[in-house]
Amino acid sequence: xxxxMQKLLLVTVIGAFALGGCASTMQYGDAGSAKPISxxxxxxxxxxxxxxxxxxxIIFPPMVELTSARRPVVSVDKxxxxxxxxxxxxxxxxxxxxxxxRSGKFRFIDRTTDDQTIEELKTQQDxxxxxxxxxxxxxxxxxxxxxxxxxxxxxxxxxxxxxxxxYKFTMSLKNLKTGILEWSDEKEIRKVFTRGTFGG
Amino acid sequence: xxxxxxxxxxxxxxxxALVALMGLxxxxxxAGVETTGKTxxxxxxxxxxxxxxxxxxxxxxxxxxxxxxxxVQAGDIMRAQATLRSRDKDTLQFQxxxxxxxxxxxxxxxxxGSWKPLLLTGRETKTVQGVAPDPRAxxxxxxxxxxx
Numbered sequence: 442x443x444x445x446m447q448k449l450l451l452v453t454v455i456g457a458f459a460l461g462g463c464a465s466t467m468q469y470g471d472a473g474s475a476k477p478i479s480x481x482x483x484x485x486x487x488x489x490x491x492x493x494x495x496x497x498x499i500i501f502p503p504m505v506e507l508t509s510a511r512r513p514v515v516s517v518d519k520x521x522x523x524x525x526x527x528x529x530x531x532x533x534x535x536x537x538x539x540x541x542x543r544s545g546k547f548r549f550i551d552r553t554t555d556d557q558t559i560e561e562l563k564t565q566q567d568x569x570x571x572x573x574x575x576x577x578x579x580x581x582x583x584x585x586x587x588x589x590x591x592x593x594x595x596x597x598x599x600x601x602x603x604x605x606x607x608y609k610f611t612m613s614l615k616n617l618k619t620g621i622l623e624w625s626d627e628k629e630i631r632k633v634f635t636r637g638t639f640g641g
Numbered sequence: 642x643x644x645x646x647x648x649x650x651x652x653x654x655x656x657x658a659l660v661a662l663m664g665l666x667x668x669x670x671x672a673g674v675e676t677t678g679k680t681x682x683x684x685x686x687x688x689x690x691x692x693x694x695x696x697x698x699x700x701x702x703x704x705x706x707x708x709x710x711x712x713v714q715a716g717d718i719m720r721a722q723a724t725l726r727s728r729d730k731d732t733l734q735f736q737x738x739x740x741x742x743x744x745x746x747x748x749x750x751x752x753x754g755s756w757k758p759l760l761l762t763g764r765e766t767k768t769v770q771g772v773a774p775d776p777r778a779x780x781x782x783x784x785x786x787x788x789x
Contacts, residue, residue, distance in 0.1 A: 473755035475736035476789045488755035496772035505716035543750070544718070544775050 480606040480632040482528050490610045491536035493628040498614065499544050501624050508546040515614070516550050516585035524595035524608070534591065550585050587623065588615045602636035673786030674701050678712045678721055680779045704729050705785065708766065717776035723783050724768050727761040734788040735759040739771030741778035750774050758788070
């Protein structure tokens with residue numbers, strides 16, 4: 442009995458040393474790593490969604506045709522977050538917008554900076570500081586031809602020590618003039634977490 | 642008493658070995674597979690894809706086989722596809738990414754790509770696809786590594 446206790450103690454001590462060798466380190470990580478840490482929405486999930494949406498959109502044949510001669514102007518709508526998590530969904534649409542701009546296929550208007558734009562234009566018009574010839578006039582902006590809309594949902598199941606989370610991100614490109622959805626796609630992600638015997 | 646001590650030492654060594662093994666497995670880094678496809682044109686002007694596969698991990702070489710590699714154009718955007726086959730009977734977890742290079746061999750959006758998870762069930766064949774970030778891309782590199 443005593444022998445058993447001693448062994449247990451030894452294993453614990455060595456275990457603590459071994460763990461100590463791996464724990465408590467500080468280092469830069471890979472910003473693009475796909476290693477999941479929890480079933481919560483993570484950085485890799487965001488990157489996977491953004492890449493999947495952009496890849497699908499720029500190779501969709503009608504989009505290839507549409508963007509071959511011109512770069513349509515698109516506006517991005519807020520994501521309808523139907524998950525139970527608080528997620529910075531603007532970060533997802535920001536990634537998607539950035540990739541689409543960098544593809545050279547689309548141009549975007551940004552409604553989130555309108556207040557600053559109005560303030561700047563007012564200053565240019567009214568402050569008397571700016572040369573009237575170079576001051577930007579109101580009512581010159583280009584209206585968006587398309588609206589990028591998205592839905593984000595989650596189905597969470599928990600049985601015993603297993604947590605299974607299914608995410609679905611759906612995105613559509615709506616023609617604002619005709620109301621037709623010109624493109625749509627969805628990205629599914631499934632994350633399964635099984636709690637180990639030692640709580641790992 | 643003597644026997645007890647012997648048991649104690651043996652148990653200790655076994656435990657130490659086990660923990661050390663776990664420790665190594667937990668902190669080890671793994672190399673991966675790199676495979677490249679490059680678009681070029683032959684004398685008749687037909688598009689050809691030069692292929693190249695480099696395994697710099699012997700364990701991955703045993704686990705994974707690259708069956709097919711191809712690149713096509715969607716408009717002016719290059720698309721790539723690789724067909725992978727698992728040689729293992731168990732489910733394997735990998736991560737992969739496509740890197741893109743322009744005609745001069747310079748990487749586009751260097752370091753910006755993200756790894757994507759890849760789940761291969763026993764002996765399964767699966768394709769992975771990548772789309773170039775912009776029309777400059779003429780060459781791609783597919784990297785595969787174990788899930789850390």
